Amino acid sequence: MIVAAGLIMLLLLLLFGMPVAFALGVAGVVGLYLKGGLAMVLGVLNTTPISGTSSYELITVPMFMLMAEFIIVSRIADELFDSAKVWLGRTPAGLAISTALAGAGFGAISGSSTASAATLSGTSIPAMIRYKYDPRLASGVVAISGTLAMLIPPSIAIVLYGLIAQVSISKLLIAGIIPGLLVTLVIILTVLVLAAINPSHAPAGSSYTMREKLASLRVVGPMLALIMLVTGCIYLGIATPTEAASLGAFGAMVIAMIRRRLTWATLWQALFSASRTTCMIILIIICAQIFGYYFTLTGFTQGLVSYVGGLDVSRWVIFLLIILIYLALGCIMDQIAILFLTVPVVLPVVTALGFDPIWFGIIIIITAEVGLVTPPVGLNVFVVSAYSKIPVKDIFIGVTPHVIAHMFVILILAMFPALVTWLPSTVLQ
Secondary structure, eight states: OOOEEEEEEEHHHHTTTOHHHHHHHHHHHHHHHHHHHHHHHHHHHHHHHHHHOGGGGGGGHHHHHHHHHHHHTTHHHHHHHHHHHHHHSTTTTTTHHHHHHHHHHHHTTTTOOEEEEEHHHHHHHHHHHHTTTTHHHHHHHHHHHHHHGEEEEEEEHHHHHHHHOOOOHHHHHHHHHHHHHHHHHHHHHHHHHHHHHOOOGGGOOOOOOOHHHHHHHGGGHHHHHIIIIIHHHHHHSOHHHHHHHHHHHHHHHHHHHTOOOHHHHHHHHHHHHHHHHHHHHHHHHHHHHHHHHHHHOOOTHHHHHHHHTTOSOOOHHHHHHHHHHHHHHHHSOHHHHHHHHHHHHHHHHHHHTOOOOOHHHHHHHHHHHHHSSSSTHHHHHHHHHHOOOOHHHHHHHHHHHHHHHHHHHHHHHHHHHHHHHHHHHHHOO
């Protein structure tokens, strides 16, 4: 009864528009009060802010956020698209493919899906519209390509999952590489299928000389250097994720300085934006832990594990049900909030069924990608609409084929877990 009261209160608070962090905190405090009175509430409130934010690995979050901000300042993402356009623009659907590749490249040096979607909206959509691309196809590929930053390291979502699940962040980040490449390939194949169905929706662009193509590669060098600085150091065991994130933020700042994009104004804006986002995430962490204490003290998680373990059904049926729940939550909630709300409850069930927590983490990150482009929330869709002025409805229609394709990606990764687990098993510690 106490569990039901807390859950109902949380849902009502979210329904009435209260920010996720405060909704979790209020519902947790009320639940703790019903369970153990004022003494229990004060005990949890006295310890949670310190225990929830004292993790050394948490420093990874502001560093990756700062890295993303410096990358935005340097405008390197704009040139990533231009470089891909020079090589592929002459082919049918070449500009859309260039967008997917630029999204993957930006994701590999950013970690922020919203920033990726905003940047791609300002560069690739005008180019595609200029070459008579269908606005739905153009905006759809931008919206879905922006989500690649959630999966390809560095990834804020993966770091947060690692903190919640208490599994190796290094291995999680490396585990995202092959699925990230697979998702990029699937986005490209989806675009090619759409172009084959209706060639007029994705016509060829301009042709370029070999000299222009080679000259366009100058932006690839700094990008590869930054990727190696972060992901390479983690994979080779040279640096921890926290150290690699700090090196990445410093490297991104140096690139912005070399490109003469870093001024006192842009430096302040980068620091302010990274700090604001980090504070939001930390507040969610604290309030989610309060709510988590409430769940733990009521015995809900342990009871759920016992109940699911006693069900006479295949573990894959339960896994499918969990994925459907995540897809439904992704339609109405922020992805970071979903991780903090569900992982402490769902992960014990998943591990009790014999699933690998690293593999499961990558699966739900991909599921969260889908949530970024599905109605009614679909954050990336609204970001793309704001920058491109294309109606939200049209973008949702344009991204639907990619959502369907993502379902096949989840199926492939479920059938072949080694696609996720093999590479992190080779990480040097």
